[in-house]
Amino acid sequence: MRTGGRDAVVLDRDGLDGLIVLLAARGRTVIGPTVRDGAIVLAEISAGGDLPYGWGVDLEAGRYRLRPRTDGAAFAHSAGPQSWKTFLHPQRERQWTARTGPDGVPLVTEDDTPPPSYAFLGVRPCDLRAIQVQDRVLTDGPHTDPRYRRRRERAFLVVVECTEPGATCFCVSMGTGPAADRGYDLALTEVVDDGGHRFLARSASDEGSAVLAELPTRPADDGLRAAAREGVAQAAGRMGRAMPDVDLRVLMHETLTADRWNDVTARCLTCGNCTMVCPTCFCTTAEDVTDLTGEHTERWRRWESCYDLEFTHLQNGPVRASALSRYRQWATHKLGTWYDQFGSSGCVGCGRCIVWCPTGIDITEEAHALNQERAEARQAAS
Amino acid sequence: MTARAAERTDRPRLAVWKFASCDGCQLTLLDCEDDLLTLAEQVEVSYFLEASSALGTGPYDLSLVDGSVTTPEDEARVRHIREVSRHVVAIGACATAGGIQALRNYADAAEFRAAVYARPEYIETLATSTPISAHVPVDLELRGCPIDRGQLLEVIAAHLTGRKPDLPGHSVCFECKRRGTTCVVVARGTPCLGPVTHAGCGALCPAYGRGCYGCFGPSNSTRFPTFLPLLRRDGMDTLDIVRELRTFNTAAPEFEEAVGLQEAGREDRG
Known part of the structure; x- marks a missing residue:
């Protein structure tokens, strides 16, 4: 946590509201948390009044409820139903269009509509890490995704450190939060106490500094810095869940035939919700559509999921037909083989897969159970 | 013309x-x-x-x-x-x-x-x-x-x-999430057949705050022994569930089997 930097300043609530207006005035599409349909969702916002001031959330496996807060905090809530991939890696996107040319040869046009210049307000540290994970997947390899890259390069990120983890959060055990360390333009820490409702703000980019310079701020005193530090430190101690303190990659590799997979499969609907809410799940499929005349063709890319039978459908049917093989594929990729493929964990500990699973499957509980089964097997063998 | x-x-x-x-x-x-x-x-x-x-x-x-x-x-x-x-x-x-x-x-x-x-x-x-x-x-x-x-x-x-039509056989949940609709089961405790229902409607009902009632029939990957207890948890009794499954897609084999499970009171997971 960098709360002691020379440029750490204080924004009050009006200053935060001004930040939204300023970012919009700079031509950015501002996306932030707002209350809609009984949840704190991510959507375009245009004023401070759109933020979820005074709303918190109660989270449990398979359960999400809004809860009013008396302190009026704007960011004292943990992950909602969406993540930033909704905007950076949208669920459906046109890749190209083709039409029949005069000589019958198809004329293909790549879709290069300029993407919006997003400003994301309220990125939690775990979600910042998730964005960085998707960066590696979608732009680091030999086949980069140009549209993702353009959206990402233009995006302005305002991180808000986490001071209110949910019962399903486990970022500490994944090493991804609750403090923000790098990769943002601005970082805020919300403090509500006897001194008022304010935000400790610091910049980590030229544009971040330019934006801060245009807002009404005052230098941060030691008391506020200590309060911000304390708020984040306390959050670290209030994580609702934790992964087992073992090498998860090795654990996944060594438990591929564990009985526990049968147990969890009996609770799995194969509905795909966990992959859709996961901020790092990136799989897509291509959908080619023609119109009635057959003269106009489009290729669209859309989110796909390892729970979908059609995802692995080859000439002899789906490769992963059983529910067990599909749940295991998701969990072992997320926690294990992601390291082999992309050099990091695919899980950032946001807890969305736990909350938005209709039957409440808890990936931390499954990892603990696999760890336990492995330990028992080792004991029996010795 | x-x-x-x-x-x-x-x-x-x-x-x-x-x-x-x-x-x-x-x-x-x-x-x-x-x-x-x-x-x-x-x-x-x-x-x-x-x-x-x-x-x-x-x-x-x-x-x-x-x-x-x-x-x-x-x-x-x-x-x-x-x-x-x-x-x-x-x-x-x-x-x-x-x-x-x-x-x-x-x-x-x-x-x-x-x-x-x-x-x-x-x-x-x-x-x-x-x-x-x-x-x-x-x-x-x-x-x-x-x-x-x-x-x-x-x-x-x-x-x-002369191509294959794009008609995904996965659950309505896929469409809900892609549409950005907040899950009515998780956020409201509303009974919803989305997890076992075939996509195609664009997740219309949940977008208006009500649960899916299965009018597109079973998805290609239903898990009724796991799913039926959820409907009961969210307030449906046996009659409600049988009525829901025996409405538009009454003779769909997966729905018929689920009704059998429900009426036999066999909700054991497996």
């Missing part, structure tokens, strides 16, 4: 057939207002009683079949349709899963007939209502009560191009 279309004599011939149904699914074709003229240029609408009394003769390139088979005459007619059609597409919950009228499959059809009609002896009916595929091979089934207009156009466009 434009002059250019009129010049074409080789347009594929389309037929639309009705069996026991409300006709809503075949009327979906007429609802494709913006695309109707283009469609009429691309195909010869050769047999479509809801649109024209000018009836062509077969054979047909593409037959859309609406409704379920409920009479002895239906049984003969559906075989005839198969014989004169290159491609047969069953459209809607009646044609793909028997429809509401398949409730008779679990009761005494003669008793219904006696209760409903003043002169039941004039009514010749089968004891069951069955999907088209129970009688003849079907090339494609398009789900829904009613079917989705966009999906119908996709089926026809794919047929004309």
Whole structure:
């Protein structure tokens, strides 16, 4: 946590509201948390009044409820139903269009509509890490995704450190939060106490500094810095869940035939919700559509999921037909083989897969159970 | 019809057939207002009683079949349709899963007939209502009560191009998440058939805050022993659940099996 930097300043609530207006005035599409349909969702916002001031959330496996807060905090809530991939890696996107040319040869046009210049307000540290994970997947390899890259390069990120983890959060055990360390333009820490409702703000980019310079701020005193530090430190101690303190990659590799997979499969609907809410799940499929005349063709890319039978459908049917093989594929990729493929964990500990699973499957509980089964097997063998 | 279309004599011939149904699914074709003229240029609408009394003769390139088979005459007619059609597409919950009228499959059809009609002896009916595929091979089934207009156009466009139509068989949950709808089960405790229901509607009901009631029938990966206890948790009793499963897609095998599980009280996971 960098709360002691020379440029750490204080924004009050009006200053935060001004930040939204300023970012919009700079031509950015501002996306932030707002209350809609009984949840704190991510959507375009245009004023401070759109933020979820005074709303918190109660989270449990398979359960999400809004809860009013008396302190009026704007960011004292943990992950909602969406993540930033909704905007950076949208669920459906046109890749190209083709039409029949005069000589019958198809004329293909790549879709290069300029993407919006997003400003994301309220990125939690775990979600910042998730964005960085998707960066590696979608732009680091030999086949980069140009549209993702353009959206990402233009995006302005305002991180808000986490001071209110949910019962399903486990970022500490994944090493991804609750403090923000790098990769943002601005970082805020919300403090509500006897001194008022304010935000400790610091910049980590030229544009971040330019934006801060245009807002009404005052230098941060030691008391506020200590309060911000304390708020984040306390959050670290209030994580609702934790992964087992073992090498998860090795654990996944060594438990591929564990009985526990049968147990969890009996609770799995194969509905795909966990992959859709996961901020790092990136799989897509291509959908080619023609119109009635057959003269106009489009290729669209859309989110796909390892729970979908059609995802692995080859000439002899789906490769992963059983529910067990599909749940295991998701969990072992997320926690294990992601390291082999992309050099990091695919899980950032946001807890969305736990909350938005209709039957409440808890990936931390499954990892603990696999760890336990492995330990028992080792004991029996010795 | 434009002059250019009129010049074409080789347009594929389309037929639309009705069996026991409300006709809503075949009327979906007429609802494709913006695309109707283009469609009429691309195909010869050769047999479509809801649109024209000018009836062509077969054979047909593409037959859309609406409704379920409920009479002895239906049984003969559906075989005839198969014989004169290159491609047969069953459209809607009646044609793909028997429809509401398949409730008779679990009761005494003669008793219904006696209760409903003043002169039941004039009514010749089968004891069951069955999907088209129970009688003849079907090339494609398009789900829904009613079917989705966009999906119908996709089926026809794919047929004309000779490609596979894009009709995902996964759950409605996929569509909810892609649409950005907050899950009504998790955020409100509303019972919802989304996790076991075939996509295609665009997750319409949850987008308006109510639970899915399964009008597109079972998805390609249902897990009823796991799913049924969720409906009970969220406030449905056995009667509610059986009614939900025995509405539009009554004779869908997965729904029939789930009703069996529910009525036997077998909710053990497995």
